[in-house]
Amino acid sequence: MTSSPTRVDGSAIPGACAVRACGVEKSFGSGDSKVSVLRGVDMETRLGELVLLMGPSGCGKTTLISALCGTLNIDAGRIELLGRDLASFGSSERVRFRGQHVGFVFQQFNLIPTLSAMENVSIPCLLTGGSDREAEERAAHWLESVGLGSHIDSFPREMSGGQQQRVAIARALVHEPDLLICDEPTAALDTMTGRTVMELLKTVATRPNRSVIIVTHDQRIEGYADRIIEMEDGRIRASRAAHPASVAGGTSISVSPT
Numbered sequence: 001m002t003s004s005p006t007r008v009d010g011s012a013i014p015g016a017c018a019v020r021a022c023g024v025e026k027s028f029g030s031g032d033s034k035v036s037v038l039r040g041v042d043m044e045t046r047l048g049e050l051v052l053l054m055g056p057s058g059c060g061k062t063t064l065i066s067a068l069c070g071t072l073n074i075d076a077g078r079i080e081l082l083g084r085d086l087a088s089f090g091s092s093e094r095v096r097f098r099g100q101h102v103g104f105v106f107q108q109f110n111l112i113p114t115l116s117a118m119e120n121v122s123i124p125c126l127l128t129g130g131s132d133r134e135a136e137e138r139a140a141h142w143l144e145s146v147g148l149g150s151h152i153d154s155f156p157r158e159m160s161g162g163q164q165q166r167v168a169i170a171r172a173l174v175h176e177p178d179l180l181i182c183d184e185p186t187a188a189l190d191t192m193t194g195r196t197v198m199e200l201l202k203t204v205a206t207r208p209n210r211s212v213i214i215v216t217h218d219q220r221i222e223g224y225a226d227r228i229i230e231m232e233d234g235r236i237r238a239s240r241a242a243h244p245a246s247v248a249g250g251t252s253i254s255v256s257p258t
């Protein structure tokens with residue numbers, strides 16, 4: 001049976017399962033050109049933890065997170081997002097649920113070039129039914145939180161890569177999602193700027209009632225994680241605690257059954 005990770009008032013319960021994948025399979029193409037990308041993925045993340053999903057390029061990380069949040073249909077297996085079986089949603093209900101509960105940060109920022117920072121960050125609030133005024137107030141708050149209070153009227157072309165990624169983080173958090181997914185958020189940034197973005201994700205994005213999944217193959221950012229899930233060739237190879245306390249007591253490694 002599926003247990004909901006929310007209280008009666010709808011608030012998320014820290015430590016509860018945020019997203020769970022069981023036996024997930026996904027292929028692209030057909031016949032001789034069929035490529036099996038996800039080959040029986042079992043994993044879960046919990047509210048309150050920052051998880052790094054790591055693995056070599058092409059191992060299926062982006063495909064997996066697309067499946068986890070329901071932007072990609074799977075061929076077999078089961079995905080629960082915040083206690084709800086994704087297969088139980090109709091497509092418009094799934095889009096609405098994702099809009100309310102999930103935030104995204106992408107490698108290339110994906111800001112709308114013709115909109116100001118404030119307008120870009122307001123979008124998720126407006127899409128989830130907020131008034132113009134509420135959206136503006138929240139956007140201003142979040143731009144302030146990521147250190148861009150003086151750039152609310154700037155356009156993406158007027159900002160550095162690091163500043164654009166901070167706008168993207170504000171946009172991903174403005175509707176207070178339960179799950180934040182970041183796909184290679186530091187890959188387009190130099191080392192120092194990437195570190196600033198990771199600091200920000202650690203301090204601003206992490207909450208007891210939020211699960212943060214960061215896809216990366218940058219081993220330099222391992223220190224920011226509570227847990228590291230290693231992926232290889234369409235499967236989860238290992239899931240290990242990365243918290244300094246755990247490391248001090250001997251890193252626990254659990255290898256998923258194949």
Ligand SMILES: Nc1ncnc2c1ncn2[C@@H]1O[C@H](COP(=O)(O)OP(=O)(O)O)[C@@H](O)[C@H]1O
Pocket residue numbers: 028029035037055056057058059060061062063064
């Ligand atoms: N829409 C698609 N059609 C066909 N092949 C795809 C598609 N999306 C991803 N793939 C293939 O799936 C494999 C894994 O891709 P991806 O999930 O993007 O890996 P990663 O994010 O780990 O680099 C790659 O070989 C890629 O070419």
Ligand SMILES: [Mg+2]
Pocket residue numbers: 061062063183
């Ligand atoms: Mg990828």
